Amino acid sequence: MYNVKRFKSLVLLLVLSVGMAPYAFAAANSLYERLGGKQAIRAVVAQFVSNVGGDQRINHYFAKTNLTHLKAMLVDQICAGSGGPCKYKGRDMKTAHKGMGISDADFKALVEDLVKALDKFKVAKKEQDDLLGLLGPMKGDIVGQ
Ligand code: HEM
Numbered sequence: 001m002y003n004v005k006r007f008k009s010l011v012l013l014l015v016l017s018v019g020m021a022p023y024a025f026a027a028a029n030s031l032y033e034r035l036g037g038k039q040a041i042r043a044v045v046a047q048f049v050s051n052v053g054g055d056q057r058i059n060h061y062f063a064k065t066n067l068t069h070l071k072a073m074l075v076d077q078i079c080a081g082s083g084g085p086c087k088y089k090g091r092d093m094k095t096a097h098k099g100m101g102i103s104d105a106d107f108k109a110l111v112e113d114l115v116k117a118l119d120k121f122k123v124a125k126k127e128q129d130d131l132l133g134l135l136g137p138m139k140g141d142i143v144g145q
Contacts, residue, residue: 030083031130035123038079038086044117045074051113058109061100081134093141100145107143111135 035041049071053059062070079086090096111132118128 031127031134032079032082032084034127035078035082035131038075038084040121041078041082041084042071042075044121044123045071045078047117047120048114049074051116052110055109055113058106058113061102061106078131078134082131093138094145097142097145102143102145104143107139 032041035044049067052062053067073088073090076086077088077090078084080088114132114135115128118131123131
């Protein structure tokens, strides 16, 4: 009798462990975790915005922008989008870029500035691709608005 109970408990434990494993695995392997969490995202965003500031092709767009606010919004957006514990409270991408007349070339330049920042912090190719995969689909709401 004791052994049957014990066996049942063991089976239950096994079923629970196997059942929960994908969730634990997913949380530990979110892009947010793989990027190194909020501090790492902050560092990349600071470098990214600095690169944009030095980029003659597109820095004129940011002449009147509050860069501290922009950085905070980008950190929250990337943190939230990559599965981190943040909430993005900024404007939606269509509204934020409305009337700017951002072109394909501008968008490409900004992505180059981001990749430069990711390279500087030695973010691996897989994580770079995943991050660009997250931001890329926003292009339609940003270019030509
Ligand atoms: C995937 C690409 C991009 C993402 C994820 C992105 C994200 C953002 C975010 C989160 C904000 C802040 C919104 C807010 O304050 O409510 C913002 C603002 C801004 N973005 Fe972008 N952006 C992208 C591409 C671009 C490009 C290509 C340009 C121009 C070359 C640009 C120019 C600006 C400017 C000038 C602002 C500040 C607007 C202001 O000062 O009110 N963005 N963007």
